[in-house]
Amino acid sequence: MATLLFVYGTLKRGCRNHPLLANQAYVGPARTTPGFTVYDLGGYPGLVAAAADAPGVAGEVWSVDAECLAALDTFEGVAEGLYRREPLALQAPYDRQRVDAYVYGREISGRPHVGTEWREPRR
Ligand code: PCA
Numbered sequence: 001m002a003t004l005l006f007v008y009g010t011l012k013r014g015c016r017n018h019p020l021l022a023n024q025a026y027v028g029p030a031r032t033t034p035g036f037t038v039y040d041l042g043g044y045p046g047l048v049a050a051a052a053d054a055p056g057v058a059g060e061v062w063s064v065d066a067e068c069l070a071a072l073d074t075f076e077g078v079a080e081g082l083y084r085r086e087p088l089a090l091q092a093p094y095d096r097q098r099v100d101a102y103v104y105g106r107e108i109s110g111r112p113h114v115g116t117e118w119r120e121p122r123r
Contacts, residue, residue, distance in 0.1 A: 001065075001066060002025075002063045002064065002065055002066075003063070003064055003065075003066070003069050003100060004027065004061055004062070004063055004064075004094070004097060004098065004099040004100065005061070005062050005063075005064050005069070005072070005099065005100050005101065006030055006032070006059050006060070006061055006088065006090060006094075006099050006100070006101040007021070007059050007060050007061075007062060007101070007102075008038060008045065008047055008057050008058065008059035008060075008101065008117075008118060009038075009044055009045040009047075009059075009102075009118050010043075010044050010045075010120065011062075011072075012059060012060050012120075013026070013060065014120070015120045016120060017075070020068070020071065020072060020075060021062055021064065021068070021072075023068075024062050024063065024064045024065065024068055025062065025063040025064075026060065026061075026062055027060075027061040027062060027063055028060070028061055029058070029059075029060055029061075030058075030059055030060060030061045030090050030091070030094055030099075031056050031057065031058050031059070031090065031091045032047075032056040032057045032059075032088060032089060032090055032091070032101075033056055033089040033090065033091055033095075034052055034053060034054055034055060034056050035049060035050060035051070035052050035054055035056070035089075036048070036049060036050055036054060036056055036057045036088065037050035037054045037057065037113065037114075037115060037116070038057050038113075038114040038115060038116070038117075038118050039104070039108050039111040039112065039113055039114060040111060040112040040113075040114050040118070041104070041111055043121060045114060045118035046083075046104030046106075046108060046111070047088075047101060047102070047103055047104060048103065048104050048108050049103075054115075055115070055116050056091065056116065057116060057117070057118075058116055058117040059101075061090070061094060061099060072085075072102075073085060076102045078102075081105045081106065082104075082105055082106060083102035083103060083104055083105050084102070084103050084105045085100050085101070085102055085103075086100060086101070086103055087099060087100050087101075088100070088101045088103065
């Protein structure tokens with residue numbers, strides 16, 4: 001079964017860990033509802049819930065198969081609590097669908113605030 005996954009960081013097209021999604025299906029660009037924001041964790045980002053007037057986070061929706069999703073969960077440290085994969089609210093046209101994302105699971109205070117769109121530092 002396929003799962004819709006919102007990616008906002010290193011899994012995006014052109015970014016470092018995108019090869020993990022290479023044989024999956026790109027659905028389209030997407031943005032969360034207000035109330036989410038992104039911090040820089042040192043070369044990769046963490047999305048967290050934020051004030052209701054935060055403008056939301058930009059990313060991409062992908063349709064991923066179960067095997068890929070299991071590999072991503074391992075890669076993103078879900079078992080260790082680094083990220084939690086959970087459904088989050090996206091703006092239309094995804095507002096009536098379940099779409100999961102990796103939400104940062106640890107303490108974010110003191111990290112640089114990125115805001116709406118994380119971009120990979122030049123390598
Ligand atoms: N990888 C996942 C979560 C943060 C990261 O760098 C993503 O791209 O959505």
